[in-house]
Amino acid sequence: MPTLEHLSPDALRHTVITFRDAMKAHAPGINRLNVYPVPDGDTGTNMARTLDAVVAELEGADRGMETTCNAISHGSLMGARGNSGVILSQILRGLAGTMKEVTEGSALKVAEALKAASAAAYQAVLKPIEGTILTVVRESADAAHESAQSGGSLVVVLRAARAAGKSALERTPDMLPVLKDAGVVDAGGAGFLLLLDAALHVVDGVPIPEPEEFEGPNDEQLEAAAHRRATDGSVDVSELRYEVMYFLHLDDGKIQNFKEDWGEIGDSIVVVGGDGLFNCHVHTNDIGAAIEVAIDLGGRPKQIRVTDLFEEMAEDHAKREAAIASGHVASRAGAGLPPVTCAVVAVSSGDGLSELFGQLGVQGVVTGGQTLNPSTAELLAAVEAVNAQQVVVLPNNKNIIPVAEQLDALTSKTVVVVPTKSMPAALAALVLYDPEADAASNGEEMSEAAESVATGEVTRAVRATTTDAGAVSEGDWIGIVRRAQAGDAGAEPGDDGIVAISGTLDGATVALLEEMVGPRAEIVTVVEGRDAGAAHTEVVRAWLLEHRPDVQVEVHRGGQPLYPYLFGVE
Numbered sequence: 001m002p003t004l005e006h007l008s009p010d011a012l013r014h015t016v017i018t019f020r021d022a023m024k025a026h027a028p029g030i031n032r033l034n035v036y037p038v039p040d041g042d043t044g045t046n047m048a049r050t051l052d053a054v055v056a057e058l059e060g061a062d063r064g065m066e067t068t069c070n071a072i073s074h075g076s077l078m079g080a081r082g083n084s085g086v087i088l089s090q091i092l093r094g095l096a097g098t099m100k101e102v103t104e105g106s107a108l109k110v111a112e113a114l115k116a117a118s119a120a121a122y123q124a125v126l127k128p129i130e131g132t133i134l135t136v137v138r139e140s141a142d143a144a145h146e147s148a149q150s151g152g153s154l155v156v157v158l159r160a161a162r163a164a165g166k167s168a169l170e171r172t173p174d175m176l177p178v179l180k181d182a183g184v185v186d187a188g189g190a191g192f193l194l195l196l197d198a199a200l201h202v203v204d205g206v207p208i209p210e211p212e213e214f215e216g217p218n219d220e221q222l223e224a225a226a227h228r229r230a231t232d233g234s235v236d237v238s239e240l241r242y243e244v245m246y247f248l249h250l251d252d253g254k255i256q257n258f259k260e261d262w263g264e265i266g267d268s269i270v271v272v273g274g275d276g277l278f279n280c281h282v283h284t285n286d287i288g289a290a291i292e293v294a295i296d297l298g299g300r301p302k303q304i305r306v307t308d309l310f311e312e313m314a315e316d317h318a319k320r321e322a323a324i325a326s327g328h329v330a331s332r333a334g335a336g337l338p339p340v341t342c343a344v345v346a347v348s349s350g351d352g353l354s355e356l357f358g359q360l361g362v363q364g365v366v367t368g369g370q371t372l373n374p375s376t377a378e379l380l381a382a383v384e385a386v387n388a389q390q391v392v393v394l395p396n397n398k399n400i401i402p403v404a405e406q407l408d409a410l411t412s413k414t415v416v417v418v419p420t421k422s423m424p425a426a427l428a429a430l431v432l433y434d435p436e437a438d439a440a441s442n443g444e445e446m447s448e449a450a451e452s453v454a455t456g457e458v459t460r461a462v463r464a465t466t467t468d469a470g471a472v473s474e475g476d477w478i479g480i481v482r483r484a485q486a487g488d489a490g491a492e493p494g495d496d497g498i499v500a501i502s503g504t505l506d507g508a509t510v511a512l513l514e515e516m517v518g519p520r521a522e523i524v525t526v527v528e529g530r531d532a533g534a535a536h537t538e539v540v541r542a543w544l545l546e547h548r549p550d551v552q553v554e555v556h557r558g559g560q561p562l563y564p565y566l567f568g569v570e
Helices: 011-032 043-059 063-078 082-099 107-124 133-149 154-175 177-182 186-204 219-227 252-263 287-296 309-326 351-358 377-386 425-430 439-451 505-517 536-545
Strands: 242-251 268-273 277-284 300-308 341-349 364-367 391-395 415-417 456-458 464-466 470-473 477-482 499-501 523-528 551-558 566-570
Touching: 011 043, 011 063, 011 186, 011 351, 011 377, 043 063, 043 082, 043 107, 063 277, 063 425, 082 107, 082 133, 082 186, 082 268, 082 277, 082 364, 082 456, 107 154, 107 268, 133 154, 133 186, 154 186, 154 477, 177 415, 177 551, 242 268, 242 287, 252 268, 252 277, 252 287, 268 287, 277 287, 277 464, 287 499, 341 351, 341 425, 341 439, 351 364, 351 425, 351 523, 391 425, 391 439, 415 439, 415 536, 425 439, 425 523, 425 566, 464 499, 470 499, 477 505, 499 505, 505 536, 505 566, 536 551
Parallel strands: 341 364, 341 391, 391 415, 523 551
Antiparallel strands: 242 277, 242 300, 268 277, 456 477, 456 566, 464 470, 477 499, 523 566
């Protein structure tokens, strides 16, 4: 391909999409670098999800430079995830704000855009810390601007930016002691370099680097990173328990006061946006105060999201230890993806399910499920990324099966689809997965296992309707059953569909169990969703203990939205 002298709107779009695809491939490795500001292992994931939102916005935008840049700016603002995603969104908004001034980007304009991106990123953070993504962006931008001022072409400017960024990334441990203690470079900075890699790929055909198999910190280093203490006796960022994020409607003139007030109660403060709408992120020990600050200034917070960082890190540690102990995954020291004869790609609707799939040997996970069906391109990217020439795909939803069935014709790899319609069916199928068997053999064995499982779901009705089980009102809890196709797996006989209706979650759950779990059932798998609480799960356990005392009960935290409980009966 010829080397581009200017960055056209199409080239800019292609750069962003390539950046998103590269970030998805590199996310696991970048996650393993993530120890600052807290070692929660989600930097790569949050940056990838932020870019998903940008690409989705681009898909609906006209192809001119201004509309392209507006889409990048709006998509990154509304789709930013986590601390790293919010900073990335400001970098993209800084780039877009400069590029929209021209119909095509010259070498000098691209360099100016990188400078604007750096300035925007620093402006978004209340207390800029060197040795982070901020440093990597700034030194990349400075090198690009110096090269452009010296008459460098577009590709020369981008190469200068990439070299300076790489050098800055390698020096981040010298600037931020926690990185040196953990033996890693900054995760956000590593993610940013992929933007420059994507630009060089589009402009000059330079191949995107293969994902690196970062070893990441060991458990002792993680423990140290999670319990750092400030030498002056103040509260260190690692001691702040909650991540609070929300969109805020507030006059632009009050936003500095808002950031300073947040600075009194927290850290890792990032606020991006403008024209009365901001995306806000803070780590704090006082959730209420984090929200009251906005209200006291006359603002209107919405879509408030709170994450318990301590619980998230503890769960991640426990899952990693359990996976290592069970032999399902390699230890952190050997955490690459070794080649196998046949890999598995699975669609997952929750972080807990993704973790569980990984423990069962799944090499590629694509986010999706009911109301969130992944595209053929997303599934294909996962198939291409796994380290095998034969791949089994688990769609885990009836609407995704037809999409998955297109994959074999789109790749040189052999792809076999096991037509799973639920997450519990996938779990049953994975019990028989053999990474050293071929895809055809795996597909046959796994399909048989999936078909032998009856699955059930508990969710809330979004509209009133009439069913064979009775009238359903909007807001009712309903239980839906999908019978097994082979031997009924201990489920009670009957038709698929809504079988339980109740005004309470517990009522619908128990009624569904009564319909599903017959006297011949041997194993009941319970997958807890995002809205499942300990008290609700105890109701499930109590019913099974009283009415089906001989069944083996397995409870997993799936984290899926919309469905507090998924059940599998074998």
